[in-house]
Amino acid sequence: MPLFDTTLLLLLEGYSWLPARWREAQGEMIRTRLLGQRAVVLRGPDAVRFFYDDNHVQRAPALPEPIKSTLFGHGAVHSLDQAAHRARKAVFMGLMTPESVASLVRETTAAWDEAVATWPGRGEVVLFDEAARVLTTGVCRWAGIPLGEEEAGPLAADLVAMVDGFGSPGARHWRARGARARREAWLAEIVEEVRRGSSQVPPTSAPANALGAVAFHREPDGEPLAPRLAAVELLNLVRPTVAVAWFLTFAAHAMHYWPVTRVRMNDDLDGTYAEAFAHEVRRFYPFVPFVAGKAVKDLTWKGEPILADWLVLLDVWGQNHDPALWPNPCSFDPQRFVGREIGPYDLIPQGGGDPAAGHRCPGEPVAVGLLEALAPRLAGLDYTLPPQDLTVSPYRIPARVTSGFVLRPVGATVPREPVAAQSVSRSASRSRPQVHPL
Numbered sequence: 264m265p266l267f268d269t270t271l272l273l274l275l276e277g278y279s280w281l282p283a284r285w286r287e288a289q290g291e292m293i294r295t296r297l298l299g300q301r302a303v304v305l306r307g308p309d310a311v312r313f314f315y316d317d318n319h320v321q322r323a324p325a326l327p328e329p330i331k332s333t334l335f336g337h338g339a340v341h342s343l344d345q346a347a348h349r350a351r352k353a354v355f356m357g358l359m360t361p362e363s364v365a366s367l368v369r370e371t372t373a374a375w376d377e378a379v380a381t382w383p384g385r386g387e388v389v390l391f392d393e394a395a396r397v398l399t400t401g402v403c404r405w406a407g408i409p410l411g412e413e414e415a416g417p418l419a420a421d422l423v424a425m426v427d428g429f430g431s432p433g434a435r436h437w438r439a440r441g442a443r444a445r446r447e448a449w450l451a452e453i454v455e456e457v458r459r460g461s462s463q464v465p466p467t468s469a470p471a472n473a474l475g476a477v478a479f480h481r482e483p484d485g486e487p488l489a490p491r492l493a494a495v496e497l498l499n500l501v502r503p504t505v506a507v508a509w510f511l512t513f514a515a516h517a518m519h520y521w522p523v524t525r526v527r528m529n530d531d532l533d534g535t536y537a538e539a540f541a542h543e544v545r546r547f548y549p550f551v552p553f554v555a556g557k558a559v560k561d562l563t564w565k566g567e568p569i570l571a572d573w574l575v576l577l578d579v580w581g582q583n584h585d586p587a588l589w590p591n592p593c594s595f596d597p598q599r600f601v602g603r604e605i606g607p608y609d610l611i612p613q614g615g616g617d618p619a620a621g622h623r624c625p626g627e628p629v630a631v632g633l634l635e636a637l638a639p640r641l642a643g644l645d646y647t648l649p650p651q652d653l654t655v656s657p658y659r660i661p662a663r664v665t666s667g668f669v670l671r672p673v674g675a676t677v678p679r680e681p682v683a684a685q686s687v688s689r690s691a692s693r694s695r696p697q698v699h700p701l
């Protein structure tokens with residue numbers, strides 16, 4: 264049977280694209296065409312093991328130019344393989360020690376508290392925009408990137424644009440390209456200044472922060488990264504940290520539609536529930552639809568051939584909603600993570616396998632740590648919701664709460680007050696939201 268190219272369907276159907284293909288698929292994989300190339304789609308823990316073996320799947324040949332020019336940058340760690348990948352990845356892993364993650368969470372939490380203190384004087388706050396600004400301030404302070412107070416908003420807007428535009432061919436995509444070009448040029452200049460010793464990190468010192476670590480990193484050939492490439496990798500720390508704004512807004516959305524989770528959060532004394540809630544937000548809400556690479560050689564998957572050079576996709580959303588792994592997967596239930604050990608191949612919102620050896624996201628402890636710190640603060644705030652569009656369309660990649668979650672702060676903020684004493688929306692509907700493309 265001829266295989267039709269389904270790229271247009273992906274653009275139209277968003278997160279519904281793969282569930283629809285799975286319904287038509289026979290056996291353990293989807294066979295299709297994407298961007299004119301043969302492609303297969305896999306899911307499940309065995310598929311994660313198979314996909315993250317770099318003798319099976321490599322990234323360099325798979326990343327399309329539009330994704331490099333928006334989301335990741337040209338020459339980024341995402342597009343390297345084998346020894347070159349491991350050497351570059353070590354820079355990121357070195358910055359993700361527990362102490363370093365704790366310091367990033369501390370900086371961001373302080374920025375959040377400063378911002379929230381200004382809310383009572385404001386009529387309405389768009390949570391997504393506010394979270395993006397706070398995360399930008401926090402991550403730049405942590406990384407040592409100099410940023411004036413008035414610069415945080417425009418930088419946050421550019422970082423959000425880079426994430427928001429990668430999955431769309433229209434205006435959002437061109438905004439993302441512009442934002443990337445602007446911010447790479449800006450950061451490349453800062454890297455050059457740091458190397459000249461005219462910024463905070465003295466040129467001879469050991470890397471004191473992320474800016475220093477990247478600016479003074481040497482590739483396996485002994486050469487430093489070209490300033491523009493150093494800027495690309497700095498953006499690969501800063502941009503995804505700001506993308507946690509998506510998850511934080513989803514957290515608010517979840518607490519609105521499943522108010523019991525907010526009560527539990529406010530009763531959580533030791534952080535167990537906050538951690539479980541963070542994992543459930545990452546599992547439940549649609550964000551990364553899939554990750555992709557190319558078959559290095561002719562392969563066999565569960566008896567089915569995958570020929571060299573075919574695209575191989577790992578269905579991230581599908582695996583995070585597989586009923587064999589997650590009973591009742593379309594129900595938002597943080598309780599499922601209480602007391603559950605998470606393995607390297609089951610929960611994969613940020614990729615799977617070993618982050619040091621493969622392409623799994625090195626920033627998972629940051630995303631979880633930030634949600635663990637900020638979601639309880641959000642749960643403890645006193646606010647009402649004006650009428651607004653709280654839908655999360657499964658047809659838009661990346662999905663987001665349409666209104667950005669507009670809230671009206673009530674008086675002073677009262678962290679950790681029991682939810683019964685708080686105002687919650689009377690105007691927005693509480694019937695279960697349609698988030699899933701099933």
Ligand code: HEM
Pocket residue numbers: 340341342352355499500501503504506507508509510550551554555612613614615621622623624625626627629630
């Ligand atoms: C909103 C939260 C985040 C999500 C959903 C996310 C998701 C992902 C995914 C799906 C990958 C690709 C995995 C693969 O190709 O197999 C990835 C890679 C990466 N992420 Fe994240 N990430 C997030 C936060 C972060 C943070 C906070 C950082 C750093 C501070 C970070 C840095 C990176 C880097 C450097 C890579 C490339 C890894 C490699 O190619 O080896 N991410 N992320």
